[in-house]
Amino acid sequence: MSQTLRIGGAIGAGLRKALEDDPKVLLMGEDVGKLGGVFRVTDGLQKDFGEDRIFDTPLAESGIVGTAIGLAIRGYRPVCEIQFNGFVYPAFDQIVSQLAKMHYRSQGTVPLPVVVRIPCGGGIGAVEHHSESPEAYFAHTPGLKVVSVSNSQDAYWMIQQAIASDDPVIFFEPLRRYQEKGEVDVSMADAPPLHSARVERPGDDVTVVAWGSMMKVAHDSATAAAEDGRSLEVINLRTLSPLDMAPVFASVRRTGRLVVVHEAPSHVGIAAEISARVTQECFYSLESPVLRVTGYDTPYPAARLEEDYLPDLDRVLDAVDRTFTY
Amino acid sequence: MSQTLRIGGAIGAGLRKALEDDPKVLLMGEDVGKLGGVFRVTDGLQKDFGEDRIFDTPLAESGIVGTAIGLAIRGYRPVCEIQFNGFVYPAFDQIVSQLAKMHYRSQGTVPLPVVVRIPCGGGIGAVEHHSESPEAYFAHTPGLKVVSVSNSQDAYWMIQQAIASDDPVIFFEPLRRYQEKGEVDVSMADAPPLHSARVERPGDDVTVVAWGSMMKVAHDSATAAAEDGRSLEVINLRTLSPLDMAPVFASVRRTGRLVVVHEAPSHVGIAAEISARVTQECFYSLESPVLRVTGYDTPYPAARLEEDYLPDLDRVLDAVDRTFTY
Amino acid sequence: MVNGDQNSTGPKKKAPAKRRKSASTPAADPDMVQLLTPEGRRVSHPDYDVSMTDDEYRALYRDMVIVRRLDTEGTALQRQGQLGIWASLQGQEAAQIGSGRALQQQDMVFPTYREHGVLWTKGIDPIMPFGLFRGVDLGGWDSRAFKFQMYTIVIGAQSLHATGYAMGITKDGKVGGDDGEAVIAYFGDGASSQGDVNESFVYASVYNAPVVFFCQNNQYAISEPVIRQARVPLFKRADGFGFPGVRVDGNDVLATYAVTKTAMDNARHGNGPSFIEAFTYRMGAHTTTDDPTRYRDSGEVEQWQAKDPIERMRTFLRDDEIADADWLESVDAEANDHALSLRERVISMPDPQPAAIFDNVYHEGSQLVDSERAEFSKYHASFEGSDHR
Amino acid sequence: MVNGDQNSTGPKKKAPAKRRKSASTPAADPDMVQLLTPEGRRVSHPDYDVSMTDDEYRALYRDMVIVRRLDTEGTALQRQGQLGIWASLQGQEAAQIGSGRALQQQDMVFPTYREHGVLWTKGIDPIMPFGLFRGVDLGGWDSRAFKFQMYTIVIGAQSLHATGYAMGITKDGKVGGDDGEAVIAYFGDGASSQGDVNESFVYASVYNAPVVFFCQNNQYAISEPVIRQARVPLFKRADGFGFPGVRVDGNDVLATYAVTKTAMDNARHGNGPSFIEAFTYRMGAHTTTDDPTRYRDSGEVEQWQAKDPIERMRTFLRDDEIADADWLESVDAEANDHALSLRERVISMPDPQPAAIFDNVYHEGSQLVDSERAEFSKYHASFEGSDHR
């Protein structure tokens, strides 16, 4: 059974399903109740599931994650909404020192099924602190799992899988794509595993790896490249920790060329990790070094500059061209 | 004029010099006053410079960095001591959203000469949260500069350079090496620039890049390798943001082989960035992929396991051997 | 004159006491300092009073009318696509003008993103924050020259900066005496829950820093009513940290002025921090992207409408014959002129040059940023003459 | 019996009132609840009292003697290289035994790293935390089975976990009635400055969570005296957050018991959070790595020596003829036995297997960790027979 849903709506539908399936699931965060969140992702859920399960928190992110940990210890499965990417940092200590480590410290006796939802990335002309891409901080933190959704189908299924997971999951949502529509098979029996990458467009010449908001850019690039007679293989990473590298390795062994795209700054970013892994595994297959198309190593700039800051079709195609110059 | 100083003592001596040279320099943190810090790095400084300039703060790290920012706006040059690596996270928001971005936001009108000293790494049999290596989090943050000292000479000079810098500097100190002695030329006219890497041991076969606590491991490995007739070139990175890659590129162009060593987990760690950069710049010179010898992607383990967790001579030599298997 | 230079319009100190037709009866709520009732009646308070010249009364009224008009223009500009977002101060004019006018030249302000009124009282060109909301810059201005820090969007973060700055004032020996310096940190009711704000109370108290925490309790943090932040009045928070807290009618410009002046003077004289809860109401949306009808009913808004800060001041000026109809009209006209000139200047704000992305990341530069800037220029040069962008 | 199972030794509820030779006069400091003076005299308090059987009095004394003796063993074991570090509770026995014994089976404890005494009152084998301090594990134990959470080293972090857990109790409808559940969160005077601790006050208040914040003010945060954290008594902090705060003589096991029992019962009956400041003193070093002579003088320590929690209880037991010399000796002997058995068992704690590094990083595993584990084993296998390690 298939429905057309916007990405934001698909996450909301997935949350609703999870709330129906498991009475232990809770949603908490700033303005998630009556308002339904500033992006309306939780719209209507408090009305239908009550203030006990969907509740507004005080304006304190460390408190959101810290109390979610206590609720998880009590046996709940809290889903925390961080209102915008730049506001997760006050909760950083609770996430990296407590949430990420507690299962390890407890020798496996205390699972922490906490999901932290973070709308991430730029592109909506917002003011500062609203357009950050903090994936690398969390991917570098052992004990956390990190995923990123890019379309309605994944949004609907991955949020449910994240909530069902007994590990803490940092769940990134591409805020500038919330409004994009897509088909969702809500009755699918075998959604792909949460921590799996997916080849979304087969190709022979160059592999392009991306996730979240950059999938659209990757697909558009592939379409444009095709017109120039160049065939790009597009891989949606979907999971950032752990990485699912097998499909990437397989692809690069065929294409010999890889371009990785992300919004975050490049210095010690996730593209660097992919480059290091691919170079080690596919050393003899590489016709060109792995090239990165990313945000620059500056703070996120003023809104009127973000078009120039963010990776776009032209920059991806430029990198694709450069992979043939080696 | 040369003195023999322990690394901890050299940092203390450098702080003392900075306090003498500039009345605007302040030291703040937990137990930095009467106690002289838990590692005694600031021992005696409060007695000599007074409670106005060297002061104990309340037990709140966000407050330490947040008030340091205010003091810097006022015209001071605060040096914050974070007592142990694992306790910098409560200050993460103030560091990445405020300290790192304010100069950019102010269009250059508000420099933030704040130094955040962090004793990092493991190896002293400590309990949890005392042995972390959080460099990557800060190196991935535009607006911050990140350095790491590994010997008394660098300790003495780099702390003074960091304090003299008008940019915020995250200053990593290898806590397990605090007691190691070294010669310090306190009258040197031309200390190398703060953000420069250094070839510390020339070699022809394999390049080994490290910093901080791992320099000793790198040098010991080179000595051991020499006995097996293998010549390692050892490079002390010293600066993690920005990286000074020129000496690394030059070295790898000769050796064709690179091993990067750090304590932090490998996933999206600094070695990944070095691997990506070197592969891109030295693509045709590489005889082998860049290999990483790092902490594993687990939380820092119990003290009795840290010997197995941390990179050591054997693991470095093993990686060196593996660079010849490609 | 485009800006509200405080010498020309601010209350003078030691102003001669004036006739008070109606300053006898005490205010209703003993827990809330009030000097001007919603009906525009002057009332007395045992601990606080102001004696102002007619000029000063009129100046406060004029300030409020102008900043409200400018604020309306901000909202209009956003609606017309000239701004990315606008955070309205409507309803909070008295809290901002009253506190702002109580400051002295040497005092430093640490605002949130809503203190356009306070900015005006500092004599700053009101266009200054529009760069941030238009998206042409990150709000950057020389916060030290203006004695007014950049807007802070991360809730509560500025409270620690303010406290640290105040600690610096003490270290500089600039407290004690009427020319002492003091700091005012603005934040909202929602911010009172943040760890940073509470830590700033600890630091301010322990170091006896000359800082005044000015909390505009406008009853909401976006959609969350203040009961989501605290179950007791916010001004009570201060006591447990070791300094005085007071609630003032934030829609009463006279009371806000009196309370803030006292607190700032205490700070500048070395008597340490204090906390002011300005009890007010956010009449508009949280920002232009918000839809308040989703979480509050019109009845509530109407109740607060009846407590409007400007209305009550106008009534007072009229009843006490401090201002006549002509003058009141002239103020509206002046406010309009300000708004129109502001609009024109905002619309003509130029976009930054693309390469500005790489400016000022560091004060001393960086190899990494420099190389990226070079690549960027090379890359863009490659599009010369093409239809790219 | 190696552990302090609370059924066998804890105070029974509804114990018959006993004769009180000296329970008439009120305590000295009105701001601090006291039921047993440093001299061992029972005093009365208008709001708090306990009536215990002789068994119960003796049980509290026995607990304190045993946990002090076990603590001494911990320090000795560290000195002998058997532990990496030890955090001593010396001087805080009454605060920990009094509060711990006031808990009911269903109550959950969120400790710091110093609550060895509370752990004992929960009937847990005292060896449990030694794995952490020896470095053979990260303290991991089944915190839910024991109703005693893992030690928390990051100052203040557990206060939010405790509050969240308490919010869960409410959601489970487990408040109201004598069998209601409640939570106690321990932290120190230094922790009171952390943002997390203050945020936990906000959350606990807003959600009326059944949690008791138990602050052991032992006068120091490592080298920093409490004046570095606050310039007013810590118990006053609670009021401004909307719940009651009380200071109790933390060296008085009876008063601590009474005050904690009242607070926990209030919480379990749905009356919300409260804050207890147990005014006590850290007699020893912060930890075995600390040298207190660098920051405090012996005179101060001696003054507190005179307020020793065990001494005063012993005097009371003797003077009120609740215990005789033989029994007192037998307790010392029993404590010794506990200590010796503990020592043997600690010394024989095995080191973990190297590959344990990779265990339990995730509940559901991870490709990355699995591959590293495999490499690790392959690598170590390559050293078989060599002299490596």
Ligand SMILES: Cc1ncc(C[n+]2csc(CCOP(=O)(O)OP(=O)(O)O)c2C)c(N)n1
């Ligand atoms: C740390 C952080 N979390 C969340 C946000 C998103 N946010 C922006 S304004 C706001 C509400 C602020 O309420 P209040 O402090 O009362 O100030 P007001 O907007 O009412 O003036 C929130 C939650 C933010 N800016 N910073």
Ligand SMILES: Cc1ncc(C[n+]2csc(CCOP(=O)(O)OP(=O)(O)O)c2C)c(N)n1
């Ligand atoms: C967030 C954090 N910062 C710093 C430390 C280092 N540290 C360990 S104990 C301690 C002092 C704690 O004092 P207090 O809260 O009074 O507890 P006490 O040790 O006196 O029982 C400090 C600063 C830490 N563990 N966590």
Ligand SMILES: [Mg+2]
């Ligand atoms: Mg508000």
Ligand SMILES: [Mg+2]
């Ligand atoms: Mg203490």
